[in-house]
């Protein structure tokens with residue numbers, strides 16, 4: 001019997017650096033034939049676009065599959081299983097499958113799907129890797145204001161949760177076989193020490209933690225963990241699984257996303273500066289997309305995680321491509337979508 005194909009699940013909160021790490025992984029995977037399944041929150045396939053653009057021969061555009069019907073944890077049966085089945089029917093045998101979950105996905109239901117008979121017979125979970133934005137942890141992003149949460153719960157008794165961000169952060173850590181403390185360039189040694197203690201304090205298990213900058217971790221560290229996580233997934237329950245009966249539907253009602261479309265932008269630095277103000281004012285969690293810069297042949301990629309914004313020209317606009325500025329905005333449900341949209345539209 002052929003050996004099972006190993007599959008690595010890469011998870012981590014919005015903007016932690018999952019796509020950056022995978023991009024790096026594809027370029028140093030030493031010729032391994034890899035298929036990539038990407039799941040993103042929001043209606044703009046930014047991650048897929050970024051990864052397809054990296055031109056790795058061992059993982060071509062045909063090997064990159066985008067699952068766009070919501071978070072992978074809620075669409076396992078409809079989306080993930082059929083995608084895997086198709087992948088396994090391919091003639092050319094894969095050496096490895098890498099799955100990037102959305103930043104809001106619970107990894108547990110996805111890993112549990114590897115116990116479905118058709119999948120289990122051919123694939124095993126090599127390991128779950130949770131990417132952590134160390135700078136965000138150091139800034140207290142996941143240590144929520146418990147008074148505020150209690151106040152919200154007092155207003156709405158149906159709230160059975162801790163803060164949704166904190167809970168999700170813990171669920172993603174709970175599932176990990178390896179934790180990558182990324183973005184260590186943005187904090188000092190003391191900060192890193194605090195991040196390590198905070199992360200360790202959130203989980204009962206003690207997975208290995210490594211540090212990284214720009215997701216630069218050798219492929220030999222990320223691939224080949226050989227854990228078989230599907231056999232242990234019952235011991236890594238999410239808050240949702242612990243708090244609800246088995247099978248109770250989980251959703252992402254606490255979070256929302258929308259896309260803003262704009263025309264060409266002439267003064268990008270002015271635009272970005274003002275955007276920072278809007279992000280801070282409305283507590284936008286994540287904003288990303290592409291900008292049509294007036295008079296420039298290249299497309300500008302914009303990536304905001306909280307109020308930190310990166311921008312770089314990633315490729316030329318194709319001759320047959322309609323140039324436009326499109327940004328996906330992700331925040332908590334209570335974010336005033338209309339106000340954010342209007343404020344961004346007013347910038348051009």
Ligand SMILES: Nc1nc2c(ncn2[C@@H]2O[C@H](COP(=O)(O)OP(=O)(O)OP(=O)(O)O)[C@@H](O)[C@H]2O)c(=O)[nH]1
Nearest residue numbers: 014015016017018019020103183213214215303310
């Ligand atoms: N300074 C710094 N920036 C980083 C690092 N890793 C990633 N980034 C930046 O952080 C931003 C988000 O990175 P992504 O790789 O898109 O994060 P992600 O986890 O895939 O994001 P989602 O898919 O939206 O959840 C990008 O602007 C990256 O360039 C790092 O180690 N240091």
